[in-house]
Structures are given as structure tokens and as C-alpha cells.
Amino acid sequence: MNPKTRVNCGFPGITPRQCRNAGCCFSSEVPGVPWCFFPAHPTYKKVCPANVRARKNCGYPGISAKTCEARGCCFESHPPAVPWCFYHVLVAQEC
Known part of the structure; x- marks a missing residue:
């Protein structure tokens, strides 16, 4: 601003x-x-969530990084037992 x-x-x-x-x-x-x-009108930025609990599945078991990213999603092959292909989240940038 x-x-x-x-x-x-x-x-x-x-x-x-x-x-x-x-x-x-x-x-x-x-x-x-x-x-x-007062904050300006917020702008939003797409980011891959750092918290694994915030991951929302965007793929399927065995999806490759290339296929996941072609869908416009984030890919991170760790830790186990959480989605490796997952949606971005929007973060407001106000100030």
C-alpha cells in the first residue's frame, strides 16, 4: 500500500x-x-499449505508429481499417511 x-x-x-x-x-x-x-482491499496469494493437516486431497494413490502439478495442485511426497497431491490455499495479504 x-x-x-x-x-x-x-x-x-x-x-x-x-x-x-x-x-x-x-x-x-x-x-x-x-x-x-486501515488495511487496503486484500489481495490473495495461492500457497501450498505448510501444515499437513490443512492438505485437501487433489489426487489419487500413486499419482506422479508431474500429473499432480498438471492439475494445478501441490505435490510433496512426505510425510507418509497424508495426501501427497493437495490443493493450494488462499492467503490474504492485507497490509
Whole structure:
């Protein structure tokens, strides 16, 4: 987000924790603009989940990495007993 387009979300002297607890973003790197500000409209990024419990099966037993990735899915052949071919998750990037 361009610092000049920030809309103030806090009060003078607000701490980073208070700001984030209010659902806002905090950055004190640019002087002369609000440091606690409302988030921009979120953008989303597709990522392969790091937590194996978040994996949703996208394949079938014995699927190859090439076939899995051709489906647009993530492939990781470990650990055992979890899906190796699995869907991406969307992560919001707001601040």
C-alpha cells in the first residue's frame, strides 16, 4: 500500500499491539503518514499449505508429481499417511 493513501485507524501514541487488535495495520517506517491505518482491499496469494493437516486431497494413490502439478495442485511426497497431491490455499495479504 502506498503510504500516502493510508487512512488513519488509530490515535496519537497507539501501540502496534493496540493497532493490530483493532484490526488495523501498523508500520512506523514512513514519517508524516498514519502509522496505524486501515488495511487496503486484500489481495490473495495461492500457497501450498505448510501444515499437513490443512492438505485437501487433489489426487489419487500413486499419482506422479508431474500429473499432480498438471492439475494445478501441490505435490510433496512426505510425510507418509497424508495426501501427497493437495490443493493450494488462499492467503490474504492485507497490509
